[in-house]
Amino acid sequence: MAIEDVLATWLGDQRWFAGKGQGLHDLAIVADTELVAGEPGLRHLIVAATHGTAVDYYQILVGLRHRLPVRLQHVRIGPSGDGRIAYDALHDAELTKTLLTGIAAGSKAGPLRMGTISGTSFATGLDSLVLAGEQSNTSLVFGDESILKVFRRLSPGPNPDLEVTTALARLGSEQIAEPLGYIETSLEGVTTSLAILSHYLRLATDGWTLAATSVRDLYARAGDTSQTDADRENIHAADAGGDFAGESRRLGIATATVHSDLAAAFGTEELGPEEIVELSEQMFRKLDLTVAAVPELAKHTDMISDAYHEVAKLRGPVPVQRVHGDYHLGQVMRTESGWVVLDFEGEPATPLVQRRALSSPLRDVAGMLRSFDYASRYQLIGHPEEAALSEVARDWERRNASAFCAGYAEAGGLDPVANQVLLRALQLDKAVYEVLYEARHRPSWLPIPLDSLAEF
Ligand SMILES: Nc1ncnc2c1ncn2[C@@H]1O[C@H](COP(=O)(O)OP(=O)(O)O)[C@@H](O)[C@H]1O
Numbered sequence: 451m452a453i454e455d456v457l458a459t460w461l462g463d464q465r466w467f468a469g470k471g472q473g474l475h476d477l478a479i480v481a482d483t484e485l486v487a488g489e490p491g492l493r494h495l496i497v498a499a500t501h502g503t504a505v506d507y508y509q510i511l512v513g514l515r516h517r518l519p520v521r522l523q524h525v526r527i528g529p530s531g532d533g534r535i536a537y538d539a540l541h542d543a544e545l546t547k548t549l550l551t552g553i554a555a556g557s558k559a560g561p562l563r564m565g566t567i568s569g570t571s572f573a574t575g576l577d578s579l580v581l582a583g584e585q586s587n588t589s590l591v592f593g594d595e596s597i598l599k600v601f602r603r604l605s606p607g608p609n610p611d612l613e614v615t616t617a618l619a620r621l622g623s624e625q626i627a628e629p630l631g632y633i634e635t636s637l638e639g640v641t642t643s644l645a646i647l648s649h650y651l652r653l654a655t656d657g658w659t660l661a662a663t664s665v666r667d668l669y670a671r672a673g674d675t676s677q678t679d680a681d682r683e684n685i686h687a688a689d690a691g692g693d694f695a696g697e698s699r700r701l702g703i704a705t706a707t708v709h710s711d712l713a714a715a716f717g718t719e720e721l722g723p724e725e726i727v728e729l730s731e732q733m734f735r736k737l738d739l740t741v742a743a744v745p746e747l748a749k750h751t752d753m754i755s756d757a758y759h760e761v762a763k764l765r766g767p768v769p770v771q772r773v774h775g776d777y778h779l780g781q782v783m784r785t786e787s788g789w790v791v792l793d794f795e796g797e798p799a800t801p802l803v804q805r806r807a808l809s810s811p812l813r814d815v816a817g818m819l820r821s822f823d824y825a826s827r828y829q830l831i832g833h834p835e836e837a838a839l840s841e842v843a844r845d846w847e848r849r850n851a852s853a854f855c856a857g858y859a860e861a862g863g864l865d866p867v868a869n870q871v872l873l874r875a876l877q878l879d880k881a882v883y884e885v886l887y888e889a890r891h892r893p894s895w896l897p898i899p900l901d902s903l904a905e906f
């Protein structure tokens with residue numbers, strides 16, 4: 451079997467493969483760079499994968515060994531064609547050291563360039579571990595010191611995450627993980643980021659985990675059948691031992707601070723009437739595409755369309771600036787000193803130009819509000835007390851959403867309460883995105899955005 455076919459079979463099964471549900475029709479290797487010769491060997495590949503009518507670039511670091519040790523068998527790709535076995539080298543600490551030392555030394559290898567962000571330093575020679583819960587990319591943690599996020603799908607052009615964190619670090623922002631280094635190449639003639647090395651927040655916990663703990667505590671109390679029905683009905687999110695509202699408010703404050711830094715670093719503009727209409731049309735286009743792909747969404751289109759029509763009628767300038775673009779509880783970490791925001795890449799499925807475009811900061815507020823909704827619902831999927839807990843779930847979501855919005859407005863962010871028309875449309879736009887995301891990546895979670903649309 452040709453190596454391209456071996457890679458295509460493996461690629462189509464990866465969590466981060468964007469063409470889920472459309473099949474992978476063709477794969478071509480567009481760049482092949484040897485990073486480590488010998489045994490084990492390391493090759494850096496960029497492949498162009500055709501699925502449906504789309505062509506996407508992916509980065510694959512291929513390890514090569516004559517015999518695959520047991521610890522690497524779960525990341526086997528297949529026969530390499532030279533008598534060896536190809537596997538996902540990001541799981542091999544013996545090979546990933548090369549990336550860290552290459553970044554520290556500012557190495558060049560074929561079309562690949564590695565380097566540090568000026569003024570930073572970090573330890574090398576450390577073993578890496580792949581971070582569990584791999585999502586759109588793959589992250590390697592080097593000895594609790596640094597984290598290398600290796601992009602899987604590549605968009606030609608500067609990566610917004612590196613661009614934004616470098617700019618915010620220059621402003622002295624305390625709400626980001628300090629960027630330390632990068633690996634880049636040229637793709638379609640433009641500089642394209644392949645990986646970003648950042649300071650690892652060793653003692654931090656992500657917002658999703660913290661919120662989930664709060665929700666779990668609340669549902670355990672509200673679902674405790676040893677209490678009388680009357681007692682259970684009297685349990686509210688505010689009384690639960692794991693109340694999260696204080697953190698939600700602080701998260702709102704941190705979000706407003708990040709937005710103000712983004713505005714200072716990249717500037718602001720205001721949308722005029724025609725651009726406001728275009729914003730509403732953009733939402734309609736996404737809705738149409740999603741209904742075509744996920745017909746269950748069709749029953750909500752009238753309600754969603756009404757909200758988008760309201761946006762088109764908005765008068766008065768709508769302020770826009772660079773934003774996070776895919777803001778949710780999994781993108782924020784609670785450190786010992788406060789909230790830190792990660793992953794300024796924007797939505798992985800959105801074209802790069804759009805991800806770097808100026809947008810309403812309320813898009814991020816809407817993203818986080820959707821995330822509170824997710825956090826309140828996901829533990830109820832298949833829960834025996836689902837119906838009984840749904841009221842307390844809504845209470846948790848409302849309490850944390852309003853604490854977040856209050857913190858955001860208090861710290862100088864655009865007041866979410868005073869901008870309901872736009873905020874509501876942006877929440878719906880995010881829920882539509884989630885419908886497609888869940889249908890493609892996590893079908894068992896599709897009821898989350900669909901149920902919440904039914905209650906909008
Ligand atoms: N600097 C960091 N310090 C500690 N953990 C991190 C750091 N960066 C990312 N993580 C962890 O990795 C997870 C995924 O990171 P993220 O940048 O959002 O990648 P992806 O785009 O693949 O979702 C985060 O939810 C967090 O748990």
Ligand SMILES: O=P(O)(O)O[C@H]1O[C@H](CO)[C@@H](O[C@H]2O[C@H](CO)[C@@H](O)[C@H](O)[C@H]2O)[C@H](O)[C@H]1O
Pocket residue numbers: 585586587658776778779780793796797798817820821822824825884887
């Ligand atoms: O973190 P990524 O950049 O990979 O973002 C993608 O995956 C997210 C899921 O991991 C997805 O977020 C959705 O699920 C979250 C819970 O897992 C929830 O908190 C978010 O509100 C919801 O949108 C995100 O949309 C997607 O782009």
